[in-house]
Amino acid sequence: MSESHSNKQNLKGNQTQKSSHHQVKPNYGVDAxxxxxxxxxxxxxxxxxxxxxxxxxxxxxxxxxxxxxxxxxxxxxxxxxxxxVVYALRGKFIYRDYMLSLIDWQGDEMVLDVGTGRGLLMIGAAKRLTTGKAIGIDIWNDEDLSGNTVENTLKNVELEDVKDRIELMTEDVRQMSFADDSFDVILSTYCLHNIENEQEREASCLEIARVLEPGGTVLISDYIPTHDYAKAFTAAGLSVKSSKPYLLKAFAPMWMVVATKKC
Ligand SMILES: C[S@@+](CC[C@H](N)C(=O)[O-])C[C@H]1O[C@@H](n2cnc3c(N)ncnc32)[C@H](O)[C@@H]1O
Structure with a gap:
């Protein structure tokens, strides 16, 4: 059974996940x-x-x-x-792989996935690591993603066999507990738009810039244009490489800003 086929189960929502005692394939949920x-x-x-x-x-x-x-x-x-529906079944996997292909992986990176949900980017990144670590943070809002719980994400981690390279934390991106310059790569998909207040979205970008290591790269995707995120990154001293749409890569509204922190 393919990943997208197993994900069809997601469309039935949370209940199916809870009643399934023997989940055999990862399930990354349905956005909103x-x-x-x-x-x-x-x-x-x-x-x-x-x-x-x-x-x-x-x-x-x-x-x-x-x-x-x-x-x-x-x-x-x-x-x-x-x-x-198409994004949940196919688009998110194609787009995740494209997004991760933009990083020149060495295997030893410290990676942060902001709003990891059921671990789509965190697990994808962990598969590209050897000695590095992928940390996923979230506040587990179930209106944003079906079956959005720590338990379901850990189940995916187990099924994808990346347990030794990941860590899940309950953290709000607006105020993270990480020290400055902690991560080589920071990723996020469809998370920041959920923060309704414009100043708080900007503050989240400043937090992301703060915890990014000099020389590190941040890739933030969202369904709304990412120019405001780009502006906040520039204000934080990052160098913005691009901020543009990727509709055909995701089969859904999708923008991505790519920025790096000067050494
Ligand atoms: C639409 S889901 C996307 C999940 C995952 N990135 C993916 O692509 O499958 C958005 C996620 O962002 C999380 N989220 C929303 N606001 C957040 C915040 N302030 N801090 C951290 N995570 C947040 C939600 O709980 C949810 O898991």
Missing amino acids: PGVMWNFLRVGVSAIAVGLLSLSFNTLGIIAFCAGLVLCTVGLVSLTLGLVM
């Missing part, structure tokens, strides 16, 4: 599961009602126009829901 199901539900319902209105031509022009609007809204909503 409530949002995904709402898009799918609204999409199917609006298209169904819209088609119904269009089929009753005795109801006149208003019903016809309402039908067209409902079908359009439904199609947009369904498309957005399906984009999230």
